[in-house]
Amino acid sequence: MVKYTSLRPVLWTENFDDTIGFYMQVLGFNLHGRNDEWQWASLYKDEIHLMIAKPNEHEHFGKMGFTGSLYFNVDDVDTLWEELKLKTKICYEIETFPWEMREFAIYDNNGYILQFGQSVE
Template identity: 45%
Template sequence: MKFEPIVPLIWTHHLNETVAFYTEKLGFHLGNYSEEWGWATLHRDACELMVSRPTAQTRFEHPFFTGTFYIKTDDVSALWDHVKDSVKVAYPMEDFDWGMREFAIYDNNHYILQFGQELE
């Protein structure tokens, strides 16, 4: 038995704005998109994300998640330089005792995205 990578599915009332945030700010590519279903997939390298409007059966008032989405990258400094002036920053770039250089931002829905790279 083999597990595959986890693919988060985030809910939003703002599907088009969310697709624009991830494609324009973070360089994701739009995969599948259905206005009728209120759903899209976004990809960048090995990272995948699904975005969906809540359905009538979904109890959803506003975005919530009790953690963060942590994305490892091979050049966190370049990504930081690219996004820091155009997004809401949760915390700036920092080197941590546990051996990671990372920063965190908020997406347009207020979900927290952390980006990290192992220190050499």
């Protein structure tokens, strides 16, 4: 049986530098690697890794959209809410849901939905 070891989403953007800036300045990610010729970057924060890329001619950007959200599990969702609520566009405010998660969601600079949650069990 093959063991899956991690998932590193690639977010496509036409706003390469702005997207790197959003994740670093607003969410506190660090730059792991960047290649301006390829318009590609790798970012990380704690155990979370993601990549930013400007789509190339093979990726048909715009014909197919991202239809989900990125869900981040965090250890102090209330503090993060206080840090982000005035810095970003809100998708939905912090709330404790019946499935025992306290969470909120924001939009990044591209309109991707980023959800942040913490178990309240």
